[in-house]
Amino acid sequence: MKNLVIDIGNSRIKSALFEGKDLIGDHSFEDFDAALRFWEAMDFQACLVSSVRFTQEELAEKISFPFVFLSHDSHLPILNGYSTPKTLGLDRIAAAIGAWDLAGKKSVLAIDLGSCITYEWVDELSIYRGGAISPGLQMRAKAMNSFTARLPLVALDQKPEDALGNSTVSCMQSGIWYGVEYELLGHIEAYRLKIPEIKVYICGGDSLSFESLAKDHIFVVPNLVLHGLNCILNHNVE
Structure with missing residues (x-):
């Protein structure tokens, strides 16, 4: 069965066509009417x-x-163990479900690198337990510029080759990029100490900038939320 899943955000619209669990193709739009003509x-x-x-x-x-x-x-394929389920962002639970499904319905940590960085844990009983939220790359840059008198708003076009900056701008860029990388590695290691077999899926707009973290238990899947939406759809139509 072919499924169309649509994720309408504040500024962009993403959609994907799936055949069962297999992704056929995905598209991104800025204009709703153009997207609607495409879907129809x-x-x-x-x-x-x-x-x-x-x-x-x-x-x-x-x-x-x-x-x-x-x-x-909505009916979900996992249990929601969040203490305030009505406040949980639907993109967060979709990312968690996408990771859980790709991991073979085992314990996973889903990390979404967007405006904020979100960490979502699904345990071995297929229960969503929560996670953490922290500022994303651009938010960190804007915060340093907004809350200080002299620090500029720095560009984050690419990751610095070295964590050692030698100017104010390069120090800020290194602090932001490597601060995020070390945060990611710290969270992942903390979960692995408790659950050695856990798999980690990284998604979101900035995920490709951290592809170097990918290894046997860490996977970069930029369209993870769409995979999660497809899993939810399959659960509701089966």
């Missing part, structure tokens, strides 16, 4: 939409084909 020309049997921009009622007026709307009341 596609061949699929089921659709799931996750949206922070539109309500289910608003989408029902815009979209001509049937769809499952992801909400905090």
